[in-house]
Amino acid sequence: MDKWLLLFFLGAILSLFLPIVPALFYIVLLLSLAAALIFTKKLTYISGFLLGSAWILFNGFTYQHSFTANQLDKNNLHRSTHFIEGEILTLQNDELQKINKAILTTNHQYDPIKPQRFNIKITYFDYIKMSHPFVVRLNCKVSCLRIKQGFKVRLKVRLKPAHGFANKGAFNYQVWLRYKNIVATGYVVKSKSNNVIALEPSFRQKRYDQLMKILSTKTSSSSPLSSLVFALTLGERSNISVQQWQVLKATGTQHLIAISGLHLGLVASGMFVLALFILRYLPLSWFNTLQNSNYIQKGNLIYIAITLSLCITLYYAALAGFAIPTLRALVMLVFYWLARLLAIKLTLKRWLLLVVFWVLLTSPMSILSASFWLSFYAVSVIFLLLWRCFSIINSTKTSHKTIYKIITFFKALIILQLGLSVLLLPITLLFYQQFSVLAFAANVIAVPWMSFTAIPLSLLAVIVLPFSGSLASYILDLCLQFLAWLWQWLSFLAQQEWALQTLTNGQVLLAILLVFALFSYYFLRLKRQYYLYFLPIVGVILINAFATQNKWWQVTVLDVGHGLAVIIERAGHVIVYDTGANYPSGFNFADAAILPYLQQRNIKQIDKVIISHNDNDHLGGLAVLAQKIPISSIMFNEPNVIVEMGGGEHNNNVLNNNVFSNTQQQTCLQGQRFSWQGLTFEQLWPTLIQGDHNDDSCVIRISDGNTSILFTGDASKKVERQLLKMGLIEQTDVIIAPHHGSKSASSAKFLQTLQPQYAIFSSGYLNRWHMPVNKVLLTYHQQGIKTYNTADVGMVEIKFLDDVIKLSTYRNDHLNYWFAN
Structure with a gap:
């Protein structure tokens, strides 16, 4: 079996x-x-x-085929608005009393609150009942109904099939949507027809509102950590701030605030011990009137304790919404307790395999998540360490039982945390290409501290919450205080600049080989001669990493939707041309695409940022980028421009001059040129700044003497004619298509003169401008130019070596698997 x-x-x-x-x-x-x-x-x-x-x-x-099963046209989904009915699946952050009052006692169902994101299970689509209800993720940008998890609503929406940006090193949103079984995304359209049709919140939402009511009154220094309480009790992590995530990430303690095996295991074992203790010392003579009192006294207490343990664990899992990580841990515990109850002899290997089998049967797409691999791998490592290090853990020589137990506990804790920190590296690096150097120092204290304080206290608070708000508030105060003491230690560790390390692909492979060699030596006891086989592999990795590093140069057009962000790289140095958009919600492509890519390439500094012009979709990410990575110089014709935000609205915040106080600022004007890493950057346009945003775009040709690439920003046909008239356009191998493929650019004569092999369009998926326009694409194809659209193929990587050009795309070459496309 x-x-x-x-x-x-x-x-x-x-x-x-x-x-x-x-x-x-x-x-x-x-x-x-x-x-x-x-x-x-x-x-x-x-x-x-x-x-x-x-x-x-x-x-x-x-x-x-979710849409096909419901006889819906996936390809035309985005072309019009739709009316949907369904149930809200996501916890919402607001007080229930205010919501009910606003909805039931007034005619105003909207409130100008911050943008909300929520999942909804659609049962009616355009007034037709769905035979196979499906889940979509919606964003409310302007004004929203005040909703709660469990509410049934009717909404007017715009939708697109599930899609995500595809860049190296960045979060893969499309895989995440598939893992969550979300088939479309979109936003709520303001309409009088939007309303709540059923006001009954879910069990979790009621507990969430009760917790929120209590925690919102806390004014102590530990109150900012209330977000961690929501994570520990309800599995709700949306309230955790960016700064808190950075601390958790730098210390390798993210797993502590995700309800999983550690949490359910603690609850199950704690409840089992507590129940067994109470049952053993309970005066059973009180129950002599019961027919089964003799049965209870005849050594069957363990079965009652197991049953109570299962009940409280199920309650905790229900609080977490039976999320997939929670379900995995729950299945593990249920299999273990059932084997004990039914007296079934179950080996460790079979137990793990049965759990994996059941998880894949009930939640097959969980195999796409990093948590699936980390959880099962961590459990396997723990048992391997306990088996291999059993003699070391139990080698304490003392006649005092209490001292023996204490020393054994700390031995096991140190060995397990050290082993997990090292042996989990391969999985961690494969998924994130980063690891925390201080993970051991953080977890060796945080795991037992949380296990004996914050986790049981937070769960106890939720249990007593329906019965006594004042008692729950007191317990939460204790919980927050314990969290605050631990947070001081984690914050101290996270402040170390070297706490979080990012590795290149070659370094990741070498690290994995090193860990595998260590594992083989300690656990498999391989003979020394076998390690000689590792040397050729290491040699190939080193040769591949360094042989052509200083010869080739590459241009990477990132997938940033309707916008532009390009990275020019050679010998570990980079120049960034445009930085993508920055939206009012706080989402920006510096954080979402540029910085993750640079981290994945182990780039610590940007030599130069060139901003083509001051539209938000080209300039928006600059301020965020400058705050998070050193920039030596900026080439931009309007350095004091107001940063444009999403939707054409302007923010009154001018680029922070303090951020750029040590940054050299340059202009991009025709006739100028500069050399960088053996490449020549020739500035072709503009001749002068005329206040015409698109036609003031910085047009640059980059050449190594054999091959070249042209950057055009959003320049129009008017600029193309001027450049042709001045005789500045010559044969170019690659062009970043002007203005995302708009009909206002890419004239036939311009392309005939350029004669490029490749053209790259940076555009948004199913964008409202329909760029690149079909007529423009036809013009390129008639010239025999191969075209690539980042909306379709993701990030485009172009490598130049002598007169050879090698082009690859993220979706077709780097992650060419069905679940990612």
């Missing part, structure tokens, strides 16, 4: 490496073949592999 379960897991993993989901016919064929092989003795195990593959692919197929 173990082999069958293992092959099922292996089949599920390998199914992820296909570029597309096969047609339903082939998936059914796989399922049929798996069913047939179950009855053949020699090939029974192969059926597990086929079933695992078919199950994941079937769920991928149903996700991709």
Whole structure:
């Protein structure tokens, strides 16, 4: 059975490496073949592999055909507004009493509150009942209904199929949407028809509102940590600030505020011990009138304790909304307790494989999440360490039982935390390319501290909350105080500049090899000669990393929607051309795309930022970028321009001069040029600043003497004609298409003169301007130019070496798997 379960897991993993989901016919064929092989003795195990593959692919197929199953046209979804009805699935932050008053006693259902994001399960779409209800994620930008989790609402919305930006090193939103089974995203359109049709909040929302009412009155220095209480009790992490996330990330303690195995394990074991203690010392003579009092006294207390432990664990999981990480931990505990109750002998290996099998059956897309791999890998590592280090942990020589237990506890704690810090590196680096140097120092204190203070206190507060608000408030005060003391230690560690380290791809591979060699030596006891096989692999990695580092140069057009952000790189130095947009919600492409890419490349400084012109979709990320990474110089024709925010609205905040006090500022005017890392930057436009934003764009040609690339910003056909007239346009290998493919640019004569091989369009997915315009694309194709649109292929990477140009895209070459596209 173990082999069958293992092959099922292996089949599920390998199914992820296909570029597309096969047609339903082939998936059914796989399922049929798996069913047939179950009855053949020699090939029974192969059926597990086929079933695992078919199950994941079937769920991928149903996700991709969610609209087809409801007879909806996915391709035309974005072309018009729609009326939907459904149930709110996401906890909402507001006081329930104010909501009810606003909705029930007035005619004003809107309130100018900060933008809300929520998931909704749609049951009616354009007044037609859906045979297969589906989940979408909505954003309310201007004004929203005051809603709560569990409310049923009717809304007017605009939707797009699920999509995310595709850049190296950045958060993959599209994979996250698939993992959450969200098939579309969009926003609420203001309309009188928007209303709440059922006002009953969910169980979790009621607890959330009660907690919010109490915690909002706290004024102590520890009150900012209230957001962590919501995470520990309800699994709600949206209130955690950016600064708090940075501390958790730098110290490797994010897992402590995600309700998972540690939390449920503590609750289950704590409740089991407490119940057993109470039952053993309870005067059972009180229950002599009960027929089963003798049964209770005859050694069956353990079964009652297990049952109570399961009940309280289920309650905790319900508070967390049965989120996928919580469900994984719950399944582990249920399998363990059931084996104890039913006296089933279950090996550790089978227990883990059964849990993985059940999790993949009930939540197949959880295999896409980092938490899935980290949780199961961490559990495996813990048991391996306990097995391998058993003699060390129990080697204490003392006759005093209490001292023996204390020393054994601290030995186990140090060994487990040190082992986890090292052995979890491969998974951590593969997903994030970062690791916390201080993870051991943070967790060796934080894990036991949280286990004995904050976690049980926060859960106890929620349990007593419905019965006594004052008692719950007192317990929460204690919880916040314990969190505050721990937070001082974590904040101190996070302030160390070297706390969080980012590695390049080559360094990640070397680190993984090193950890694997260490694991092999300590756990597998391989002979020394086997380690010689690692040397050729290390040699290949080093040669690949450094052989051509100083020869080639590359241009990376990031996927930033309707905007532009390009990184020019050579020998570990970079220049950034434009910085993408910055929106009123706080979302910006400096944080979302540029900085993650630079971190992934281990770039610590930007030599120069060139801003083509002062539109938000080109300039917006500059201020954020300057605050978070040193910039040596800025080339921009309007250094004091007001930063444009989303929707064409202007913010009155001028670029902070303090940020740029040590930054050299230059202008981009025709006739100027400069050299950088052996490349020549020739400025072709403008001749002077005329206040015409698009046509003031900084047009630059970059050349290494053999190959070249042209940056045009949002320059129009008018500029193209002027450049042609001045004789400044010559053959160029690559062009960043002017104005995102607008019909106002890219004239046929301009392209005929340039004769580029490739043209890159940086545009938004299903954008309202329909860029790049079909007519413009036709013009490029008629010239024999290969075109790439970041909305379709994601980030575009162009490498230049002598006269060779190598172009690759994120979706087609770097992450060419069905679940990411």
